[in-house]
Amino acid sequence: MITSLFEDLLYWLTDPAIMNTYGYLGLFGASFLGSLLLFVPMPYFFLVVIASTSSNFDPTIIGIVSAIGATTAKVMIFQLSYTGSKLMSKSAENRLRPFMRLVSKYGGIAAFLAAITPIPDDLIYIPLGLARYGRMKFILFTLAGKIIFTMSIAWGVRLSLDYISFFITDVSDTNGAILITMIFFVLAIITIYTIIKLDWARVLGKWFPWTLENGS
Numbered sequence: 001m002i003t004s005l006f007e008d009l010l011y012w013l014t015d016p017a018i019m020n021t022y023g024y025l026g027l028f029g030a031s032f033l034g035s036l037l038l039f040v041p042m043p044y045f046f047l048v049v050i051a052s053t054s055s056n057f058d059p060t061i062i063g064i065v066s067a068i069g070a071t072t073a074k075v076m077i078f079q080l081s082y083t084g085s086k087l088m089s090k091s092a093e094n095r096l097r098p099f100m101r102l103v104s105k106y107g108g109i110a111a112f113l114a115a116i117t118p119i120p121d122d123l124i125y126i127p128l129g130l131a132r133y134g135r136m137k138f139i140l141f142t143l144a145g146k147i148i149f150t151m152s153i154a155w156g157v158r159l160s161l162d163y164i165s166f167f168i169t170d171v172s173d174t175n176g177a178i179l180i181t182m183i184f185f186v187l188a189i190i191t192i193y194t195i196i197k198l199d200w201a202r203v204l205g206k207w208f209p210w211t212l213e214n215g216s
Contacts, residue, residue, distance in 0.1 A: 031069030063151025081129025115145025
């Protein structure tokens with residue numbers, strides 16, 4: 001049943017008919033829903049490619065619309081992690097505090113780099129939420145990265161139409177997508193558990209003493 005639901009959703013996210021029927025709104029919806037799929041690397045990528053092959057759509061607008069849809073979903077995931085961090089025990093929060101200070105300084109760079117690559121960026125965004133990184137900075141860095149990434153795809157496809165026909169054939173490998181999702185889900189659980197349980201004062205104290213309460 002799970003496989004069937006995943007297959008239907010993956011097919012919808014990569015169906016060219018979405019663009020023909022709903023235009024930019026369909027691209028926004030697919031980018032939003034695709035980005036809500038935790039730990040799946042860029043499932044709406046192929047729809048961006050498909051849209052970029054049509055002269056009815058502007059690559060710049062494609063990049064912006066898709067980036068806004070993806071960022072909106074990532075902000076929701078970030079906010080859930082941010083809210084969940086407030087439910088941690090006091091001892092866990094104390095252990096996490098040096099990590100939170102480190103993230104507050106370099107979190108924007110991490111969010112931006114995760115956004116401009118096709119990696120499962122939730123592995124970065126969830127820890128940023130747990131560390132209570134600034135919401136507005138997260139939105140700005142993530143949106144900037146997503147715009148660069150999706151616009152690069154859109155314009156790259158538009159300028160290389162004669163060489164990308166293989167992209168718009170059958171792109172839905174459900175079993176592969178499920179396997180990738182499970183692998184990154186396990187990695188995410190390990191990452192979150194490690195972040196919460198690790199003694200960050202000991203880990204960061206030597207190299208980043210300013211992350212400690214009395215560090216300078």
